[in-house]
Amino acid sequence: xxxxVVAAVVVGGAVLAYLYxxxxxxxxxxxxxxxxxxxxxxxxxxxxxxxxxxPSRVLQxxxxxxxxxxxxxxxxxxxxAGIRYTHPNPELIGQxxxxxIEEARAGHAxxxxxxxxxxxxxxxxxPVFDRQHRVVALVSTGIKVRIVDxxxxxxxxxxxxxxxxxxxxxxxxxxxxNARLRRHTHGMDAAQLSRMYEYHHAxxxxxxxxxxxxxxxxxxxxxxxxxxxLLRLPDDVEGxxxxxxxxxxxxRTSLASAAPCVDxxxxxxxxVVVVNKSAVTSGSRDLGSVVTLRDHTExxxxxxxxxSVRGFAESLRSQAHEAANRLHTVVSLVExxxxxEAVEFATAExxxxxxxxxxxxxxxxxxxxxxxxxxxxxQANERGVELVITPDTRIDDTVITETLGARDLVTLLGxxxxxxVDAAVEAVGxxxxxxxxxxGxxxxxxATPVSPAVGGSPAHxxxxxxxxxxxGFPIGDDLPIDGGTGGGAAGVASSKVFVTARTTxxxxxxxxxxxxxxxxxxxxxxxxxxxxxTKDGDRPSGRGLGLALVAQVAARHGGRIEVGREVGAVFTxxxxxxxxxxx
Numbered sequence: 205x206x207x208x209v210v211a212a213v214v215v216g217g218a219v220l221a222y223l224y225x226x227x228x229x230x231x232x233x234x235x236x237x238x239x240x241x242x243x244x245x246x247x248x249x250x251x252x253x254x255x256x257x258x259p260s261r262v263l264q265x266x267x268x269x270x271x272x273x274x275x276x277x278x279x280x281x282x283x284x285a286g287i288r289y290t291h292p293n294p295e296l297i298g299q300x301x302x303x304x305i306e307e308a309r310a311g312h313a314x315x316x317x318x319x320x321x322x323x324x325x326x327x328x329x330x331p332v333f334d335r336q337h338r339v340v341a342l343v344s345t346g347i348k349v350r351i352v353d354x355x356x357x358x359x360x361x362x363x364x365x366x367x368x369x370x371x372x373x374x375x376x377x378x379x380x381x382n383a384r385l386r387r388h389t390h391g392m393d394a395a396q397l398s399r400m401y402e403y404h405h406a407x408x409x410x411x412x413x414x415x416x417x418x419x420x421x422x423x424x425x426x427x428x429x430x431x432x433x434l435l436r437l438p439d440d441v442e443g444x445x446x447x448x449x450x451x452x453x454x455x456r457t458s459l460a461s462a463a464p465c466v467d468x469x470x471x472x473x474x475x476v477v478v479v480n481k482s483a484v485t486s487g488s489r490d491l492g493s494v495v496t497l498r499d500h501t502e503x504x505x506x507x508x509x510x511x512s513v514r515g516f517a518e519s520l521r522s523q524a525h526e527a528a529n530r531l532h533t534v535v536s537l538v539e540x541x542x543x544x545e546a547v548e549f550a551t552a553e554x555x556x557x558x559x560x561x562x563x564x565x566x567x568x569x570x571x572x573x574x575x576x577x578x579x580x581x582x583q584a585n586e587r588g589v590e591l592v593i594t595p596d597t598r599i600d601d602t603v604i605t606e607t608l609g610a611r612d613l614v615t616l617l618g619x620x621x622x623x624x625v626d627a628a629v630e631a632v633g634x635x636x637x638x639x640x641x642x643x644g645x646x647x648x649x650x651a652t653p654v655s656p657a658v659g660g661s662p663a664h665x666x667x668x669x670x671x672x673x674x675x676g677f678p679i680g681d682d683l684p685i686d687g688g689t690g691g692g693a694a695g696v697a698s699s700k701v702f703v704t705a706r707t708t709x710x711x712x713x714x715x716x717x718x719x720x721x722x723x724x725x726x727x728x729x730x731x732x733x734x735x736x737x738t739k740d741g742d743r744p745s746g747r748g749l750g751l752a753l754v755a756q757v758a759a760r761h762g763g764r765i766e767v768g769r770e771v772g773a774v775f776t777x778x779x780x781x782x783x784x785x786x787x
Contacts, residue, residue: 210374218367225359241328254341414497471752476500572610619750620716627720628699720772
């Protein structure tokens with residue numbers, strides 16, 4: 205198309221130039237013959253000669269001299285009747301002039317194109333006047349048409365050469381531009397590029413995985429719909445730097461870094477996201493990086509539930525083993541003839557187990573939550589930790605259904621209990637805990653509130669409050685409910701975890717305390733970050749997700765988390781009964 209356009213422009217220009225040149229050449233010829241005819245007609249020599257006895261003898265040499273000097277084809281001087289006095293061919297002198305002379309005989313000069321004895325010519329016929337202004341002779345000068353055509357052809361050749369040069373330059377330029385364009389488009393034409401764009405656009409925005417394309421300067425070049433939903437990106441995200449986006453600090457750092465990443469887990473305000481990033485290059489050019497995002501929230505929740513089920517299975521296997529041992533003990537006592545002691549032993553174990561189940565079921569009407577507490581109690585007991593449910597724990601199942609739902613509560617409470625049990629187990633070798641028990645009341649005055657920031661990760665919230673100078677706080681006089689179901693006498697275990705779950709006004713309060721080492725003031729701002737774990741001495745390890753998920757659930761339901769310290773760490777989560785947008 206470009207070559208056709210260039211050729212059309214060049215040909216059109218050449219035709220116009222040719223027509224212009226032809227018109228100018230004809231006009232020049234007419235002016236030339238007009239000037240020569242006027243000069244000869246006004247010459248005194250011509251007037252004197254035509255009035256003499258032999259005009260041809262004087263006028264023939266004069267006419268030939270003028271013809272040679274001016275370059276015209278002929279100069280013919282004739283009588284008013286049209287009899288030639290002069291002619292380039294002397295044999296035609298005395299014969300009649302071939303052409304129109306009527307207008308000239310009337311005293312008016314004119315120009316015409318006529319075919320005479322010398323061929324077709326552009327000629328001028330002018331009258332010759334005497335002193336009385338009478339027409340005494342006629343003058344005709346002309347230029348042959350083939351001479352005019354030759355001049356036009358010479359100009360046309362130059363025009364054609366110029367047009368061919370322009371067409372060649374345009375064609376070469378078009379070829380070079382087209383070759384460069386095809387190198388950049390990998391040989392695809394406009395239709396193929398259009399189809400590829402439509403296909404890629406449809407694929408990128410219909411896949412469930414989030415996709416980010418970052419340029420070499422860590423600016424967002426493209427974000428599909430899934431990525432916008434997962435990261436809550438603004439509409440004008442394309443073209444913005446990653447560092448300016450409202451994302452968790454760890455995720456921003458990972459995206460802005462030039463290093464690739466494989467299956468990194470990051471916790472945002474509402475999702476657990478698995479991030480993969482790889483560089484994109486073309487030859488030696490750095491084109492940026494491609495980032496894929498997978499929503500790991502549901503899988504993480506299911507993984508937590510699977511861990512709980514595995515824990516339940518382990519507890520059941522352990523309980524089955526313990527039950528077999530106790531059954532053997534009862535049988536042996538009967539065989540030894542001590543039935544009273546056998547009945548007493550069996551009754552004591554059954555009463556202990558039934559009392560815990562009755563207390564949990566009576567306090568927590570939500571079946572999933574009650575099952576979680578029973579299972580966690582068994583798990584904790586297996587690890588030598590006593591799970592204590594405080595007396596003021598009471599949750600109505602209808603309230604839970606209308607506000608949170610069982611899954612979020614299981615995620616929140618299960619992770620808090622697991623974290624507390626780990627902390628209590630790790631502190632076994634430390635100084636013995638204070639001989640007191642948490643009351644289960646509202647958080648102490650030293651509690652450190654955690655309010656996740658809007659639009660960011662819950663792990664990056666604002667922290668307020670502080671820790672007292674002393675080591676602990678008075679806990680109160682509430683009697684704990686024995687969580688042991690075997691493997692250790694009630695109240696004997698040195699490691700304990702205290703759980704409170706209750707409604708207060710329009711809020712649901714969940715409080716979990718442990719007898720561990722507590723959370724240091726310098727670690728409060730980091731405990732809700734992905735990867736933080738007490739297993740590494742308050743240093744991020746890359747494996748801790750429990751507290752990050754707790755903060756995520758609290759943020760999603762517009763709640764708050766307070767971190768305090770009594771004997772060990774105290775986590776208090778307050779959730780509104782009615783759903784509202786996170787603060």
